[in-house]
Amino acid sequence: MNIYFLVEGAKTEPKVYPQWLRYLIPELLQVKFAREAKENNYYLLSGKGSPRLLTEELANSVTEINELGNYNHLVLVIDTDNVSEQEKIEEVEKFMADNGIILNDSCHLHIVAQKCCIETWFLGNRKVYTKNPGNQSDFYNHKNFYDVSKNNPESMLKPNQFNGSTSIYHEVYLRKMLAEKNIRYSKSDPREVGESYYLDELKKRLNNYQLKLVG
Numbered sequence: 001m002n003i004y005f006l007v008e009g010a011k012t013e014p015k016v017y018p019q020w021l022r023y024l025i026p027e028l029l030q031v032k033f034a035r036e037a038k039e040n041n042y043y044l045l046s047g048k049g050s051p052r053l054l055t056e057e058l059a060n061s062v063t064e065i066n067e068l069g070n071y072n073h074l075v076l077v078i079d080t081d082n083v084s085e086q087e088k089i090e091e092v093e094k095f096m097a098d099n100g101i102i103l104n105d106s107c108h109l110h111i112v113a114q115k116c117c118i119e120t121w122f123l124g125n126r127k128v129y130t131k132n133p134g135n136q137s138d139f140y141n142h143k144n145f146y147d148v149s150k151n152n153p154e155s156m157l158k159p160n161q162f163n164g165s166t167s168i169y170h171e172v173y174l175r176k177m178l179a180e181k182n183i184r185y186s187k188s189d190p191r192e193v194g195e196s197y198y199l200d201e202l203k204k205r206l207n208n209y210q211l212k213l214v215g
Contacts (some may be wrong), residue, residue: 002037002070003028004107005044006061007077008053011187012118014046017077019194037070053078054092059101066104074103077112081167085113115154117167119174122185122193123153125201130180139176148173 007013018030027040034043045061047053058076065071080088089111095101103109114121129149133139146156158169171187178185183192192198 001028001040001072003042003073003075004034004037004061004065004071005042005075005077006047006053006057007044008047008050008079008114009077009118009187010046010048012190013077014044016118016190016194017044020199023196023199034064035068035070037068043071047078050079054095058092058096059099062101062103065107069104069106071107073108073110075110075112077114079117079167080113080115081165082116085115088113116170119167119171120153120156121202122174122198123148123156123170123177124205125193125198126205127201128178128181128183128198130177133180137180139180142173142176146173148177 005017007017021028021030021042028042029040031037031041031043034045037043045057047057053076061074065074076092078088078092083091092111126149130137130139130143131149133143145159148156153170156166156170156173158164158166162169164172175185178192185191185193
């Protein structure tokens with residue numbers, strides 16, 4: 001099995017996804033160039049943001065996959081920002097149809113819609129959430145605005161007075177939340193969010209949520 005990852009982010013995803021894959025699928029080894037994939041390999045390419053991910057990189061990646069013929073899966077990772085996951089998936093599918101972008105039959109497309117962005121997922125770790133920050137803390141107002149330890153981070157909007165997108169607010173919230181635990185975060189240096197202990201907490205929360213749905 002070989003997987004071709006095309007991710008939206010230029011900084012965070014290319015660093016965090018390889019870390020997570022080492023824990024989730026240890027037998028899958030990364031290659032530097034797409035042509036090097038043989039068996040149980042993956043190649044990861046940044047789309048360098050939106051809209052370039054769709055307007056330039058997607059067609060190029062599909063052409064490369066079709067020419068090489070050595071990939072079983074294309075995983076497209078894209079932020080939803082202010083729309084639903086289904087709306088974003090449909091947007092990608094429509095773009096491909098309108099522009100004649102056709103993947104060969106031996107490679108399957110998987111669209112991963114990050115709601116709202118990858119930082120939103122990072123907010124799911126309850127162990128790095130400070131329940132009672134002091135009122136002098138930079139995190140104090142964010143905690144009072146929305147409690148991501150109790151409520152779904154994906155449902156968090158931005159404050160009306162915040163000058164920026166919802167995705168940017170989620171990044172700011174994350175940085176302030178992690179700083180309370182003396183964890184430094186930036187898009188170019190995500191550090192601990194890619195570690196196994198952090199990923200385990202995200203998996204645990206997701207599993208608990210799925211059990212509640214079943215129950």
